[in-house]
Amino acid sequence: PSVVCPSRERRLPLKTFARRTFAPQDVCPSVVCPSRWHLEATVDLVYQWMSSNLLSLNQSKTEFLLIGLPTQLTQLSDPTHLMPSNAIITPTSSARNLGVIFDSTLSMSDHISSVSKSCFLLIRDLRRIRSTLDHTTAHTIATSLIHSKLDYCNSLFLNLPQSQLNRLQLILNSSAWAVSKSPKFCHITPLLKSLHWLKIQQRIKYEVLSITYKTLKSRQPSYLHSLLNVRLNRTTRSPDIITLQRPSVRSR
Secondary structure: OHHHHHHHHHOOOOEEEOOEEEOOOOOOHHHHHHHHHHHHHHHHHHHHHHHHOOOOOOHHHOOOOOOOOHHHHHOOOOOOEEOOOOOEEOOOOEEEEOOEEEEOOOOOHHHHHHHHHHHHHHHHHHHHHHHHOOHHHHHHHHHHHHHHHHHOOHHHHOOOOHHHHHHHHHHHHHHHHHHHOOOOOOOHHHHHHHHOOOOHHHHHHHHHHHHHHHHHHHOOOHHHHOOOOEOOOOOOOOOOOOOEOOOOOOOO
């Protein structure tokens, strides 16, 4: 926990999860050099702190990811990072954080590809043993193994292009065909209804609404509750409806 201490001197927040430390920072393309020096100084402080506490900074696993619009990323000249051992690292195209793969444009394409690969392997194995299973057991296996991967952090898929959501929907459709032993081109909507499965778009919206409702009721976690602003003095047909203010978006 005391790893955070060096960042206070540079005012750069560090977040540590499962032996990994993250240092997020906003960077404007016009002032990238001061931001890069700021980040390098913070990494150097962390390196010194770990050395003084008989710890080692694994520089071979240190990743440097720039996130922004394609036009913004092209404005960054020489986006390299200098490590304490004078090793130079360049930005990576994607990085894993708590099981989710983030890419430089937040298209989630790499993460969806990883989910598709693992899920289709499970669906193939399920089809191999489907003849030996009853419907309830096959339904439980699909829900436990495949749906858990589709629903993990699926709130990040909100407002993604339909082309990306279609890739996730294909996974859900394939698992439904495998459970019900239906042909590949069987109409999927009545099949999903019979299995009581929501479509991908509906699952994402349900997850976002569920998180929002729980956050408003419990006021926890605080970092999410601080982002929710309830609109007051608004006349609606139902007084029980809670309306949230739409956050303003500022682009650089």
